[in-house]
């Protein structure tokens with residue numbers, strides 16, 4: 139760890155954060171370590187612990203520098219997905235190893251690096267502009283993004299709103315770049331709906347099908363009704379909505395029994411033509427056309443949203459172009475993120491490192507990219523607080 143007077147080295151801080159095995163919902167010391175680094179930059183840090191009944195408690199951090207002016211909030215998560223079989227990794231996934239200019243480890247891309255970059259960027263910005271830059275910079279860091287996201291960003295936002303603390307704009311540091319740093323910003327996300335479908339029938343002997351009613355056949359017809367035609371053709375800013383069957387389960391141990399129930403789970407990623415409710419109606423309408431009894435349980439984990447182009451996405455694009463020479467695409471593809479909660483409070487855009495290896499074995503980022511991302515975030519701060 140750097141001495142008190144030394145500036146934050148974003149690659150070193152990333153490696154330090156990777157060494158805390160903060161697999162959701164465990165924090166393992168990651169947030170306290172980050173808070174310590176932020177306090178040295180001048181942030182006031184608040185640890186916020188939340189635990190909905192029936193869930194494991196989660197540690198979150200809200201750090202703020204400055205008391206007045208517009209509050210620009212950087213949002214991210216220190217929790218990571220499990221490494222899987224560590225033997226498949228070329229290094230210990232929690233060692234924070236650097237080899238040939240590449241940092242390998244769980245959370246290297248998604249997204250401990252972006253948090254370290256933002257901390258370093260703020261330090262550089264404040265060093266050049268002085269602490270009286272006419273605004274406030276905050277970090278909202280959660281330990282509950284990768285799993286259920288109940289005790290994380292959503293709760294912190296509610297807590298801040300309740301005490302009258304306003305966010306004016308936000309950047310989420312998810313690894314949105316596709317192939318090269320700076321090629322993509324996300325300005326919205328598709329919604330996500332999970333369906334658990336059980337088709338019912340009457341059990342019987344396969345030799346006497348007229349005395350039975352095959353639930354497996356019914357389920358196949360129902361899944362066909364859901365997948366036969368495209369849901370839509372997409373919209374101005376979104377890809378077409380898409381339904382994928384994830385699993386089909388009957389668990390029938392005998393070849394001569396007609397099953398009386400058959401279950402499938404599917405996931406729909408839907409665009410801004412739909413809400414979770416209208417998407418559910420679309421599904422039920424198609425199932426109702428198939429004869430027979432079924433049960434459908436729906437869980438909507440996020441609605442689709444789009445943040446119209448504006449100051450945040452424009453200034454972020456300018457900062458990216460200045461550092462990398464690339465003009466980022468403004469995309470709404472991919473999975474959901476905590477931006478879905480933040481967009482209810484203020485304009486938000488997501489931008490971070492190349493996410494190709496996120497959640498994979500040997501998750502990695504380039505040290506050069508970590509430095510470049512720090513420059514992008516600090517030039518964004520310059521643009522956002524220019525002349526204030």
Ligand SMILES: [Zn+2]
Pocket residue numbers: 215248249283312313
């Ligand atoms: Zn992430």
